[in-house]
Amino acid sequence: MKLRTRRGGGRPTIADVARLAGVGAITVSRALREPERVSENLRQQIQRAVDELGYVPDHNARALASARAEVFGVLVPSLTNNVFAEVVRGIYDSLSDSPFRVQLANTHYSGLEEERLLQLFLSQRPAALIVSGIDQTASARKLLEDAGCPVVQIMETGPDPVDMMVGFSHLEGGRAATEHLIESGCRRIGFLGARMDPRSQRRLAGYRAAMEAAGLFDPRLVTTTPVPSSVTLGRDLFRDALAKIPSLDGVFCNNDDLALGVLFECHRAAIAVPQTISICGFNDLDMMQVAFPSVTSIRTHRYEIGRQAVAMAMEAIGGSWPQDRVIDLGFELRRRESTDRRH
């Protein structure tokens, strides 16, 4: 007879539980995953044995045997950008009471990096995949299509989902912000943009559409940089813009960080906001409503996007894809003092 020497740390296994409960191992397995398929009697015996032994299922063994890991793969372009931090929080909060774990990775706004990470994730056979944006590389898109699990593209909506989508239209957001500035009386409205990732580009497109429709567009009003966004950069971009166009009477900022930089620079240079220059941001961070003057911004529903993405994926995992494969959570213009020129 062979002596069983445990290689593992000696943690109780499903077999130990089965022995103690006087049932077959598979019954324990079932009792844990599909309790309704096991008789009330055995279920209780098994639960007692589980408690007594302190049994905890082994994720790895489970994943190996079922060829499916209880993992949500999540790809975001940045971990520190508050916008994505909130999306990620929504995802974690939604999943914290489920058996699913989160596998998070940072693409650093690189399509190639995204591709590489996707391949890595796929090798784990995740239960679902959540990716940011709709501009995957061709190979990445193919990987997603063949992923064999629900896929949710977040932050944006677009015409051709890999599987599901939840987000909003950045172009419309940019347009709404710009139209608001025009309506409030601005004529020489600058666009300030950092990073200029695809979503930033579309906000710019919205700005341009609104400006052209009003006959106000002038390419010299646009100031962008590939450099990552920051409050400091907002100040610098604004200085550049003002040097180019001294008659500037409004700015639409790609995001709130930039807007804050503009606001501070206006204070420093004693430029009246909104009288001389009106400011509109994007995303509506908490601080915009406290700023002085408070700053108009486009409110986006980041946390909710995270929640919805998980909800949609869950439905799909359950077999019933949601009614609408593309959900547009929209945005809201929050009018504040920084664009209120009525006085």
Added chain:
Amino acid sequence: MKLRTRRGGGRPTIADVARLAGVGAITVSRALREPERVSENLRQQIQRAVDELGYVPDHNARALASARAEVFGVLVPSLTNNVFAEVVRGIYDSLSDSPFRVQLANTHYSGLEEERLLQLFLSQRPAALIVSGIDQTASARKLLEDAGCPVVQIMETGPDPVDMMVGFSHLEGGRAATEHLIESGCRRIGFLGARMDPRSQRRLAGYRAAMEAAGLFDPRLVTTTPVPSSVTLGRDLFRDALAKIPSLDGVFCNNDDLALGVLFECHRAAIAVPQTISICGFNDLDMMQVAFPSVTSIRTHRYEIGRQAVAMAMEAIGGSWPQDRVIDLGFELRRRESTDRRH
């Protein structure tokens, strides 16, 4: 003869590679993990076979067989707090080119939640554990001590590490900020604190120590709340503090969000900064140097803490624990306009 019906998705396995390369499976395994133990010859053959088949090792099978997952478990109290977001970014960046993955979880500043998540993580037999702070519950601490893997406590330093530590002294940070305010001429210095987690408490302790040493302490100067920190809250706490002590001539804020709220409120109420009220923050977010007036703050090295934590854990995994089990990365006082009363 039995027909092998693959249950998995038909991905190539190590056996396929072995067959193609004309070697044993275990040799392939070794060639991948410890190349130096396989002859140059076979190594190349195997590499060719791997490339040809597009073989990717299965994490789950590997973890199951070796009873060790290539996973770093990371526990932080918040995902959106910029401070932790940067720590997490440091961790991810350090690990992105390693075989290790990151398993991140959010404790929501709850010791019990941390305990629960720890148990969850431990069931995966992680390669290392990174936890925030030094105030684990007794049971959590025991779990960490028995984890059987390197453990790094981050953000703070303290006398009794579970295993390793990297951070700085929040008490000294609070003291340095307060002493600076005193030296710059303030006498009625308020403390504004949100959340009041253990690290906030220690900053308060530092404030109190400095104030008492100068004979300036007055409990009514302290305004705190368990509510999570935000810019809005900074404004509200400041209003409360000012209502209590109209003679306030300086505030030390628990963190930069609060400080920003104070700054905006000063603008709104036309209170001169720093002449009437001086402001000092904590953490030194990017925006503090751009604010108008620029805001004095305690610079902390969040990203570096993440990097160091991984570096220490890596050393320990390699078998050679680092020289110093406790690394104090310190902090720096950044003097700016908001506390410069010389004019």
Added chain:
DNA sequence: TTGTATGCGTTATCAA
């Protein structure tokens, strides 16, 4: 509703 036999892809053990 419950159990038996077997496979999942990899690594540890031990022998050659």
Added chain:
DNA sequence: TTGATAACGCATACAA
């Protein structure tokens, strides 16, 4: 340096 064999802990397929 290389390989055969037996775990690792659990779930699938199928039978009872």
